[in-house]
Amino acid sequence: MKVLFVCTGNTCRSVLAHYYANKVAAERELPPEFYSAGLAADERIIQPLIVAQLLEKEGVKDFKHVPVRLTAELAKNYGLILAMTADQKARITALYPEAAKKTFTLNEYAGVGGGDIADPYGRDDAFYTEVFEIIKTAVKAAIEKLKKEVK
Numbered sequence: 682m683k684v685l686f687v688c689t690g691n692t693c694r695s696v697l698a699h700y701y702a703n704k705v706a707a708e709r710e711l712p713p714e715f716y717s718a719g720l721a722a723d724e725r726i727i728q729p730l731i732v733a734q735l736l737e738k739e740g741v742k743d744f745k746h747v748p749v750r751l752t753a754e755l756a757k758n759y760g761l762i763l764a765m766t767a768d769q770k771a772r773i774t775a776l777y778p779e780a781a782k783k784t785f786t787l788n789e790y791a792g793v794g795g796g797d798i799a800d801p802y803g804r805d806d807a808f809y810t811e812v813f814e815i816i817k818t819a820v821k822a823a824i825e826k827l828k829k830e831v832k
Contacts, residue, residue, distance in 0.1 A: 682827055683714040685759035686787065687769055691719030691748040692728045693802055694765045697813050698787060700741050702820045709824065718755050720772055722748035729802070731809045739817075756780045763787040763823065766797035788815075791822035 684702065688695035699717035706713050724747050733744045749755075756762065756777040762784040764770040770789075774781040788794050798816060801809040 682760040682830070683716070683758065684761045684763060684823075684827070685751075685755060686715065686717040686763050686765075687720065687751055687773060688717075688765040689719055689721050689769065689800065690726060690802065691717055691722035691746075691750070692726055693732050693809065694798055694800065694812065694816065695719060696728060696732055696746050697735065697816050698763070698765075698820055700736050700744065700746075701739060701813075701817055702824065704739060704741055705821060705824055709828070711824070711828065716749075716755075716759070718749045718751040720751055720769060722750040724748050724750075729809070731806045734806075735809060735813045751776075753777060759783075761785075761790070761827075763790055765800070767795075768797075787819045787823065791819040791826065793819050793822050 686695040686698040695717035699715050702715040703713040726748055728746055736744050762780055764786050767786055770784055770786050773784050788796055799812055801812045
């Protein structure tokens with residue numbers, strides 16, 4: 682199943698989830714069918730350096746990412762859409778009602794709590810690290826759930 686992670690700017694949370702999920706899937710010999718987009722992404726905005734540093738610590742090498750705005754085509758082409766917050770989930774389903782049944786928050790889908798994943802953009806490195814730990818836990822749980830659903 683193709684999974685799309687969505688946040689606001691597609692510079693940190695969804696990017697961390699996207700690249701980390703590809704890494705975890707590869708380790709479990711699953712196809713890397715993960716991508717990311719942002720509701721208000723601007724391709725001129727560059728990811729904070731800490732995003733690349735956190736991913737590199739997890740073994741994601743040569744990280745390069747350009748923010749991608751969520752489109753109707755992306756929403757249509759992905760079988761599962763995982764937003765970082767309940768507000769983002771609501772915005773996605775308002776923009777693309779046909780995606781409502783396949784849109785969840787990451788924590789909700791993963792079953793690790795219903796809370797939002799806080800936006801670290803503009804915060805210190807320690808906050809990014811904390812947010813990434815939450816994302817990693819949720820991504821691992823989501824991949825395990827996907828494995829069971831695909832069987």
